[in-house]
Amino acid sequence: MTVMIDGRQTAAKIRSELAKKAEVLKNQGITPCLAVILVGDDPASQVYVRNKKRAAEKIGIETKDLHLSAQTAQSELLELIDSLNDDPSVHAILVQMPLPKHLDENEVINAISPKKDADGLHPKNLGHLFMNEPQALPCTPRGIMVLLAEYDIGVAGKNVVIIGRSNLVGRPLAAMMINVDATVTVAHSKTKNLPEIAKNADILVVATGRAEMVDQSYVKKGATVIDVGINRLPDNHLVGDVDQASVTGVAAYLTPVPGGVGPMTIAMLMQQTLELAEKSK
Numbered sequence: 001m002t003v004m005i006d007g008r009q010t011a012a013k014i015r016s017e018l019a020k021k022a023e024v025l026k027n028q029g030i031t032p033c034l035a036v037i038l039v040g041d042d043p044a045s046q047v048y049v050r051n052k053k054r055a056a057e058k059i060g061i062e063t064k065d066l067h068l069s070a071q072t073a074q075s076e077l078l079e080l081i082d083s084l085n086d087d088p089s090v091h092a093i094l095v096q097m098p099l100p101k102h103l104d105e106n107e108v109i110n111a112i113s114p115k116k117d118a119d120g121l122h123p124k125n126l127g128h129l130f131m132n133e134p135q136a137l138p139c140t141p142r143g144i145m146v147l148l149a150e151y152d153i154g155v156a157g158k159n160v161v162i163i164g165r166s167n168l169v170g171r172p173l174a175a176m177m178i179n180v181d182a183t184v185t186v187a188h189s190k191t192k193n194l195p196e197i198a199k200n201a202d203i204l205v206v207a208t209g210r211a212e213m214v215d216q217s218y219v220k221k222g223a224t225v226i227d228v229g230i231n232r233l234p235d236n237h238l239v240g241d242v243d244q245a246s247v248t249g250v251a252a253y254l255t256p257v258p259g260g261v262g263p264m265t266i267a268m269l270m271q272q273t274l275e276l277a278e279k280s281k
């Protein structure tokens with residue numbers, strides 16, 4: 001039997017706790033505020049930004065909506081970030097990724113004050129994570145750790161295989177897993193014998209960006225499978241990086257797409273915004 005991990009329900013529970021925290025902050029004279037920067041008109045990014053703003057509103061977090069044209073120059077974006085860094089009414093800043101190709105994402109992330117780093121992607125915050133003294137954390141991997149805890153899936157001493165080495169997911173997740181005593185393998189597109197390596201995992205995290213790539217030949221019986229992928233098929237339906245039908249019955253736990261990791265990313269962004277607002281006191 002495979003238990004489907006309900007990210008929607010877990011995220012909703014977290015959001016209702018966060019609404020109470022936001023109320024407490026407001027009573028202390030702090031209105032938490034998240035600045036959301038979107039450059040260009042990528043349809044998926046527009047949906048994510050809209051969902052983030054909606055979630056913030058419901059919790060009682062103010063948002064500053066900064067939508068820039070796809071032709072925005074790097075210098076203009078950096079100036080905007082500078083002004084938000086200096087604005088005491090803004091507690092958290094996020095730049096929706098990916099940015100248009102002409103922009104340098106690393107330089108942009110580096111420009112955000114680490115104290116207002118809603119996504120936990122600034123090199124200083126990643127450094128804190130690597131030293132196991134976490135400050136702001138990347139939202140998707142943090143959401144995965146919370147989901148595992150919610151379902152009492154132990155991590156210490158487990159073999160964790162992460163397929164994908166992005167700065168957004170794979171690399172920070174590896175650090176988080178090491179910090180709680182997992183044995184971690186990070187695999188990627190150049191990894192040899194990938195199914196064999198994946199089959200060694202007690203917890204398999206798939207963030208390849210390739211629709212339904214991972215089937216049951218990658219999964220050990222009884223493993224936990226976390227699907228980070230979001231792929232829209234030509235018929236408009238959404239699938240993950242895991243072939244869910246193939247893995248069902250083999251995995252003990254599986255995150256669905258949609259409704260698994262995605263909603264947790266947004267809940268963690270809200271949590272981090274409140275934490276940054278709290279620390280600004």
Ligand SMILES: Nc1nc2c(c(=O)[nH]1)N[C@@H](CN(C=O)c1ccc(C(=O)N[C@@H](CCC(=O)O)C(=O)O)cc1)CN2
Pocket residue numbers: 047048094095096097098119139140168230238257258259260261262263264265266
């Ligand atoms: N600055 C950032 N950019 C990006 C991040 C990020 O964490 N910070 N992650 C992804 C996109 N993303 C948030 O930005 C994100 C993606 C998907 C979901 C989500 O809730 N997905 C739903 C399905 C939504 C749909 O119907 O399309 C689900 O999985 O159930 C939330 C956040 C890249 N960029």
Ligand SMILES: [Mg+2]
Pocket residue numbers: 100101102103104105
């Ligand atoms: Mg670029």
